[in-house]
Amino acid sequence: MSQKTTTQGEIAPRRKLNFNNLLSLSLVAVLLLMFILLSIATTTFATPGNISNLARQGAMIAILAVGETFVIITAGIDLSVGAIVGFTTVIVSLLIEGGVPVPIAITITLLVGVAIGAFHGFGIVRMGLPPFIITLATLTALQGVGLLITNGSTINITNDDFTGFSRGEFLGIPNLFWIVIVVAVPAVIYLHFSKYGRYLYAVGSNPEAARLSGVNVRGVIYTAYILSALCAAVVGVMLASRTGTGNATQANGWELQAIASSVIGGTSLFGAVGTVWGPLLGAFILATIRNGANLLNVNSFWQYIITGGLIIIIVYFDQLRRRKR
Amino acid sequence: MNALNVAEAAGGIAPSSVPILELRKLDKRFTGTHALKSVDLSFRRGEIHAIVGENGAGKSTLIKLLTGVHPRTSGELVWLGATVPLSTPHEAIALGINAVHQEVVLCPHLTVAANMFLGDEEVRYGLLKNRQMVADAQKVLDELGFNLPAGVLLSDLTIGQQQLIATARAATRGTKFLIFDEPTAYLTRQEAAQLFALIRRLKAEGVTIVYISHRMEEVFELADRVSVLRDGQLVGTRDIDATDENELIAMMINRSIEQVYHKDTIPLGATLIEAKNLSGEGFEDISLSVRAGEIVGLYGLIGAGRSEFVTSLFGRHPIKSGEVVWEGRPVRIRNERDAINLGIALAPESRRDQGLCLNLGVGHNINLPVYDRLTKGVTISARMEKEHADRQIQDLRIKTQSRNALALSLSGGNQQKIVIGKWLNHGAKLFIFDEPTVGVDVGTKAEIYRLFSALLAKGAGIILISSYLPEVYELADQFHVFRAGRQVATHGFKAVSHEQILSEAIGV
Incomplete structure (x- = not known):
């Protein structure tokens, strides 16, 4: 129906633009609306202390969600990120308590993340395992390893410089939020402005077509999982600094929050659709719900229900948008 | 139900020249498109009626109206002398109208027999009579001379064999009017020959066949009559003996074959x-x-x-x-x-499976092999990216609203141009x-x-x-x-x- 396509084409660009903008605008609007309502409903929300707190709370899930988004765009999934966070808190705290200088301890921890991501890539590309399975396996195994080396106990970090970082601010903005920016800027360049980003989408859309176009599909998959695990290791360091502890189970379930943030931010679990700013907004929407619910003294269980409802509504609107195309 | 009774009553006495289905001023508009323009066409009982036309001529729309997938905008459909609404797929199937599509729409993870009985399973006390169904399906396949096993998974068969199963399925369901949409696109010659044998057999049993194909030699091999569509209009209907390839192509495109x-x-x-x-x-x-x-x-x-x-x-x-x-x-x-x-550049065989990233933009697809060259330093040059894509779209006359339109929104021919076009400036x-x-x-x-x-x-x-x-x-x-x-x-x-x-x- 070439005729049909062209005639529709005259109307379509404007409409498509509207819907695309609508989604990102609606996310910003949801966030703003929550900010306004919470500022009116509580005296405690719009205080510098609480906003900083919110920024810290949202920061870690936001970084996880960005890494997760890379993987989801390739039509994969990384279930291990929560476990990597917990595991790397153990690694970094053991190193620091063992007397390793902080910068070296952090570097080693991040390299551990890279190694875990590379292992995922190996499992998927070389062993042919589905992403769901290989990352589910490392989720379980990493918790086991983490519990084994700490004998199930929690390591307390006594280095005040390290733990002080998470409480600190720079130019009035919490350090943890600065990390989000430090991660997001290269992430935006990578995904939206470099050829590697284009390859990521192509692999998620049709790996065979990408391959026959000369894209190194295996390399792209390795990269996506390494970046996801690296983001998780960064979050591990942040969490260790914030809680002052190393414990393999302290980020249990975060992978689901990361995936939820990504999906709320417009990432399609079928691959090839997603942005960097979407999951960032998604993560801070979730953090605001949690923060607001606490301030309003809402039973914390309600947070789960609200989050679930929000995922359904936002993804439903996304489906509508797709159908309209 | 009423319409069905009328159909059966009339069917018993109808001579073959009486139309089984008549289209009267059939018209279909989509938003902004006039896809089918007042088409008058009648199908005789037991004939093989080929429909040819370029992509976009209105063939797919016609199938969708006849199978109740889309409602018509205006006009009448007359089934064995009685006007029928034909507004749902269910109604079409109840009348005995079925379609076999170019791409097989069956369940690859079920057995051949399960697919043939899908929606019509044999049960006893609420349990499936699996062995019985496999035996029955096998009988049908053997009768048709297909030499295919009924007990294996559909996905174990080639695409061509799956197409034969789809046809057998349609043939065994009391079909009176069967539409084939490019059925041989993925078939080997042997499989196509088996399919043709089945089609002739259905015809002999009084089934009306509508056969849509781009392949002229098939049209001449099979059809009794052929109708040509162009730009949503019926250009004409010919007895197959009274026409030739040159005339049909000229009718389709207003151009001769040498060109x-x-x-x-x-x-x-x-x-x-x-x-x-x-x-x-x-x-x-x-x-x-x-x-x-x-x-x-x-x-x-x-x-x-x-x-x-x-x-x-x-x-x-x-x-x-x-x-x-x-x-x-x-x-x-x-x-x-x-x-x-x-x-070396390769434009592979299957544009869906190998050639295109369907849910990505046209420009993204075109540029995929050359992103190396569009990159300045770390980032892609947005200007070069746009220019390169737009140049290919223009040079190849790819019909798309913009380089950002998704590849899946394009017609087959235009998709093929992307597959070819992405290598041209490489x-x-x-x-x-x-x-x-x-x-x-x-x-x-x-x-x-x-x-x-x-x-x-x-x-x-x-x-x-x-x-x-x-x-x-x-x-x-x-x-x-x-x-x-x-x-x-x-x-x-x-x-x-x-x-x-x-x-x-x-x-x-």
């Missing part, structure tokens, strides 16, 4: 690539060479090893033995990147086109052939794979016939007859 196969005389240059005794998965001992300015055709049946040979040449699959010489020096092509870097010297015109209308075909000439004039060489003999015959300077993974014959331009080539390909 379709366009071949310039281009002097041949140096040898680009030479394959010496190559063997690999699916092909053995293949030797050929391609010179600048030359089209080398590979003709054979589907599954003859041609695609396997070229994808291996392109580095997708390993070459087990033999030698490849590129511009005079031996090379080893280990992966696709190696091939691309040498200057600077490739050898172009491999694997079935470049499958499911593409005559107008687009002519454009693609003209593109070949342009490439040759620039000093490129082309390997052209086609299962459509006239294409290879009219275009290739030299062609090789493949059969069962082997090269069985080599001929020059129009050196031998169609019949001889066919018998070499089939092996009789």
Whole structure:
């Protein structure tokens, strides 16, 4: 129906633009609306202390969600990120308590993340395992390893410089939020402005077509999982600094929050659709719900229900948008 | 139900010239498009009625109206003398109208028998009578002479065999009116022959067949009458004996056949690539060479090893033995990147599975092989990215609203242009086109052939794979016939007859 396509084409660009903008605008609007309502409903929300707190709370899930988004765009999934966070808190705290200088301890921890991501890539590309399975396996195994080396106990970090970082601010903005920016800027360049980003989408859309176009599909998959695990290791360091502890189970379930943030931010679990700013907004929407619910003294269980409802509504609107195309 | 009773009552006494289905001023508008313009057409009981037309002529819309998928905008449908609403697929099936589509719409993870009985399962005490269904399905398949097992998973069959199952399924459901939409697009010749036998048999049983195809030889082999659609209008209906290919094509496109196969005389240059005794998965001992300015055709049946040979040449699959010489020096092509870097481009056989990232933009698809070159420093140059995509869209006249439109929103012919177009400015010297015109209308075909000439004039060489003999015959300077993974014959331009080539390909 070439005729049909062209005639529709005259109307379509404007409409498509509207819907695309609508989604990102609606996310910003949801966030703003929550900010306004919470500022009116509580005296405690719009205080510098609480906003900083919110920024810290949202920061870690936001970084996880960005890494997760890379993987989801390739039509994969990384279930291990929560476990990597917990595991790397153990690694970094053991190193620091063992007397390793902080910068070296952090570097080693991040390299551990890279190694875990590379292992995922190996499992998927070389062993042919589905992403769901290989990352589910490392989720379980990493918790086991983490519990084994700490004998199930929690390591307390006594280095005040390290733990002080998470409480600190720079130019009035919490350090943890600065990390989000430090991660997001290269992430935006990578995904939206470099050829590697284009390859990521192509692999998620049709790996065979990408391959026959000369894209190194295996390399792209390795990269996506390494970046996801690296983001998780960064979050591990942040969490260790914030809680002052190393414990393999302290980020249990975060992978689901990361995936939820990504999906709320417009990432399609079928691959090839997603942005960097979407999951960032998604993560801070979730953090605001949690923060607001606490301030309003809402039973914390309600947070789960609200989050679930929000995922359904936002993804439903996304489906509508797709159908309209 | 009423309509059905009328249909049956009338069916008993109707002579064959009485129409089973009549379209009266059938009209369909989509938002902004007039897809079908007041079509008057009648189908006789027990005839094979072919419908031909370019992509976008309104054939798909017609099928969707007749099968109740889309509601019509205006006009009447008269089924055996009685006006019927025909507004839901359910109603169409109840009347006895069924369709077999180009792409198989069955469940690959269920058995053949389960698929044949899908929605109509035999049960006892609420439990499936699986063994009974397999036996019944097997009986049907044997009767039809298909020689296919009913107990295996559908996905274990080839696409062609699955198509036969889909047809058998439609044939066993009290069908009175059966629509085929390009059923042979993915079939081998043997499978197509089986399908034709089944179609003739259905006709003999009084079933009306509507047969939609781009392949003229099939239309002439099967049909009693043929109707031509162009731009949503019925151009005319002819008895098959009273028309010929030239007339039909002229009706379809307002142009004659000579203008379709366009071949310039281009002097041949140096040898680009030479394959010496190559063997690999699916092909053995293949030797050929391609010179600048030359089209080398590979003709054979589907599954003859041609695609396997070229994808291996392109580095997708390993070459087990033999030698490849590129511009005079031996090379080893280990992966696709190696091939691309040498200057080889491949437009693969299946645009859906291999050629396109369907849910990405047109521009993104076009630029995929050249992002290296569009990158300045770390980031892509947005300007170059736009310009490169827009230039291809313009040069190839790809009909799309913008470079950002998703590839899946384009028609088949335009999608094929993307598959080809993404290599044009890559600077490739050898172009491999694997079935470049499958499911593409005559107008687009002519454009693609003209593109070949342009490439040759620039000093490129082309390997052209086609299962459509006239294409290879009219275009290739030299062609090789493949059969069962082997090269069985080599001929020059129009050196031998169609019949001889066919018998070499089939092996009789």
